[in-house]
Amino acid sequence: xxxxxxxxxxxxxxxxxxxxxxxxxSVSGNPxxxxxxxxxxxxxxxxxxxxxxxxxxxxxxxxxxEFNKSQTSFHLKKPSALVSDSALYFCAVxxxxxxxxxxxxxxxxxxxxxx
Amino acid sequence: xxxxYQTPRYLVIGTGKKITLECSQTMGHDKMYWYQxxxxxxxxxxxxxxxxxxxxxxxxxxxxTVSRIRTxxxxxxxxxxxxxxxxxxLCASSGDSVYAEAFFGQGTRLTVV
Numbered sequence: 001x002x003x004x005x006x007x008x009x010x011x012x013x014x015x016x017x018x019x020x021x022x023x024x025x026s027v028s029g030n031p032x033x034x035x036x037x038x039x040x041x042x043x044x045x046x047x048x049x050x051x052x053x054x055x056x057x058x059x060x061x062x063x064x065x066e067f068n069k070s071q072t073s074f075h076l077k078k079p080s081a082l083v084s085d086s087a088l089y090f091c092a093v094x095x096x097x098x099x100x101x102x103x104x105x106x107x108x109x110x111x112x113x114x115x
Numbered sequence: 116x117x118x119x120y121q122t123p124r125y126l127v128i129g130t131g132k133k134i135t136l137e138c139s140q141t142m143g144h145d146k147m148y149w150y151q152x153x154x155x156x157x158x159x160x161x162x163x164x165x166x167x168x169x170x171x172x173x174x175x176x177x178x179x180t181v182s183r184i185r186t187x188x189x190x191x192x193x194x195x196x197x198x199x200x201x202x203x204x205l206c207a208s209s210g211d212s213v214y215a216e217a218f219f220g221q222g223t224r225l226t227v228v
Contacts, residue, residue, distance in 0.1 A: 032213055032214055034216055034217075038156075041224070043119075043205050043219030043222050044217070046216040046217070049214070088156055090158065092217075095213070096213065103148075103160075103217065107157045108158075
């Protein structure tokens with residue numbers, strides 16, 4: 001069975017500093033990994049995904065994520081945080097489960113960027 | 116903005132009432148999903164559909180039911196609302212590929228009093 005872990009409930013970072021939101025995964029086959037962001041009172045928005053190829057994936061709003069197969073991690077990063085980046089971030093993995101595609105979300109990490 | 120819509124955005128309703136949360140998408144996606152989101156943020160899959168006349172229960176047991184009579188429409192119904200149903204409900208759809216990302220509606224925040 002596939003699983004995703006986001007070990008930090010909340011991450012605080014000062015504006016202008018680099019940020020990292022952590023995610024580790026477990027799948028039986030190839031990992032198809034996603035990051036989503038949720039602003040208050042909104043649905044989730046897709047940020048980026050890893051399918052295959054380069055381990056560094058670039059996405060929307062200046063975010064990127066680094067895939068590390070040996071550590072089974074897919075951490076979300078941004079070189080310089082903005083106050084407007086404050087939101088909930090969800091990591092997800094999509095895989096086959098008994099003949100059906102299944103998406104599993106992590107528990108979410110609240111990012112707080114401090115002015 | 117994604118072409119997936121949920122109505123209503125907010126709903127306050129009394130215990131015992133029947134309610135239907137609407138979800139529609141214009142992207143022609145076969146796969147659609149309903150998630151329930153805790154106040155603390157975690158998402159729980161309660162229903163999914165892989166196409167017309169296909170519906171399955173998700174990981175979290177729910178007293179709600181769904182139907183998929185048309186590709187674009189995936190409504191969720193509660194026959195008798197209870198305070199324990201108070202939550203945020205998110206609808207999503209995705210393309211067929213295992214690589215495809217999901218598109219989410221803006222959610223319905225349901226309060227049962």
